[in-house]
Amino acid sequence: MKKRELHVRIVAILLIGIGLGLCSYKVRQLGLPLRPGENTETWTVQAQVSLHSRGGPVQARLLIPKKPPGFVVLDEDFISGGFGLVVEEDGGDRRASWAKRRAAGEQYLYYRLALTLGESSAAPGPAPKATYPPKATYKEPYGSAVRAVLDGVREESADIASFTRELLLRLNSVEPDENVDLIRDSSRDASDWALKITEILRGARIPSRVAHGLSLGDSRNDARLEPLLAVFNGKKWIYFDPATGRRGMPDEFLLWHEGLTPLLSAEGVAHSEVRFAVTRSVREVVEVARKRAGHADSRLIQFSLLSLPINVQNVYRVLLMVPIGALLIVVLRNIIGLRTFGTFMPVLMGLAFRETQLLAGIAMFVMLVGVGLLFRFYLEELRLLLVPRLAAVLTIVVMLMVVVSIVSAQTGMQRGLSVALFPMVILAMVIERMSIVWEEHGPGEALIQGVGSLIVASLGYLAMTDELMSHLMFVFPELLLVVLGILLLLGRYTGYRLSELWRFRSAVEASRSNP
């Protein structure tokens, strides 16, 4: 006895544990939402490469992001318009190479990337090791200026990070000294400025490079790559804004490429250009999680219901709620102690109510069962055998359903059409059982049980149409394991039913008066 009890509990707890574990994995790692209708921000970044071909063979190489930190890639596609496309990776770079034997005039190539915020579930590869650069030599007087600045910075810094920061503060100072003035003099734009800083850092033998990325923010069509200074501190790369000295990657900053390789290199063209456009949009979290898991090669999501065709998905959206209804029945019968016509009849009725809506469903149920009962009483007079009589009741139920549908179609009440979804065999059985109870225990008992069944069916409907519940079951079908575990535990519940506290109340009364 005790052994079996323990066995059931262990199995149940295992099931519940596995179910909840899988669920929490999906919430934490894959970002699936616990609530329905949650939205998240996504960006679509488009890089448009325009090439002005001279008419001969054309080749273009565009650097594209590779596992950008702080983002999760949802989707990536290329529009190549007749060009052959190869995506290659080497070292830290990833690039799209387009090639065409013969191209004339203006050519447009597109690279599109859909992203959302979040840490990529696939661990980013190890950051490329930096080699310590040889000490740079500069032309004079530039060299003296750099050395003077570096010496000043060195005195006021403790490590590579603080060195870089101090250097950037000095170089960007509002009141620059003459050395800084000299250095600043020859820089053209932000990108060039960042490059110059890496040269200066080389003077202190600090490995550094220029990274380029997009500040995503709101939608716009003229996004530009912004430079970022990356410094290697011996363990990892640290990012600085070359213009302000601010440490770290800015918010919503999409790292596009790092290093000296040019963003776009094209051969056989007179002119080439890259333009960036950013579109910000809001999408449902489930959708986003599915895409992102697809990119992260998550087996768990590939085996999920989200990978099924939509119409099959909709079937499972309903089917997955049936165990919830069954669980409700178990609770109502074994814990509360309600009695109903047929064990799972109310679950099926509840499912039918999903389509008809509650009030219309109840009205149609009452009408069908009521009229069905009248016919059943008439059949009783004819003294038919059981199976033919059941078949006759079933036929009458179907006829009534046809009549309801036709009448409601004529009167323009669309609700009535969904009566066709009622489980007619179940209805016929309800009518049969009810007429027997009516005959043997009186109309009162029959009505009590009938109303009881209807109440349970309505509760089942409410439980099975609950948006949160339906969302949870569909996105986390492993919760069925939890349901199973609870059912096992309830299966070994040997305590009193709620109805028994009423039923045996006289025992306690007797014990009070009989001390």
Place this chain on the structure above:
Amino acid sequence: MMFAWPSELRRLGVMGMNERNGNFVMAYNRRRNYPLVDDKLQTKRLAQEHGIAVPELYGVVSIQHEARNVGAIVQDHDSFVLKPAHGAGGEGILVVADRRGDFYQLSNGTMVTEEALQYHCTRIVSGLFSLGGLPDKALVEYMVRFNPVFEKVSYQGVPDIRVIVFRGMPVAAMVRLPTQASDGKANLHQGALGAGVDLVNGCTTFGVTGNNLAEVHPDTGATISGIAIPHWSDILEVSARCADLVGLGYLGVDVVLDRDLGPLVLELNARPGLNVQLANRVGLLAGLHEIEKIDTVPESIEDRLSLAKEIAERVSVPFH
């Protein structure tokens, strides 16, 4: 007071439905032995083979067209009972008490034709009263002439005695007395009165109708307590033997007391109800747990009965 607290019921040793099913019925009754009690024809034959008295079987209607034989089966009998072999909860039982010309008089006084009896047989055979609607058999058997001992506390029909037997030892008993509400049927669900019986001396104790305690019969007004049941030790013995017969650890044995034939086993029940607790004002759990503790139940019926009485004496303190 509206409700009983679970802790109070626990203290009184009252057993609930879930506990009965989980810890007694499922734990002590093997499913393969169920047909022996669920099919009253099998029970009857098994009992007869082992010399246990049962109401005489007049005939069986096992297929539809045999229903027309009902008249022939009962032609030598003025009174008889028609009942389903797989009936549950006393449903589908028709008691014919007398015959007036071509009409049969039911125990509640209604007159019916032979055709009605035939229809009732076909209803039984088609499985209307059996669990799951499976095809059934209709039994035609001797109508018990009940012992006058219960005359004052029953309204028509036949009172029967239900003994709960656990591991072959009686733990509790009650008399089920028909009332007007139960339409002469001795079934508590249908409104019959349950009267507890002291296992040791065979005297009725308290009563229960529905779930309410009762002191007097609702129709006759007679006091329920203090009726000494004749053949009490025979009833206990027969109950214990029935348990051996069908090999069920937790069993309800229904016995009727015939005026002339003494105790007759009517039917057995693998899931006996719980109202015996209210009828006796004693929870079942104390006795059941005492018997559960016994390592080996004595082989001989006599030893078993004396042990059962000893335990009953120890635990049977009315709700206190």
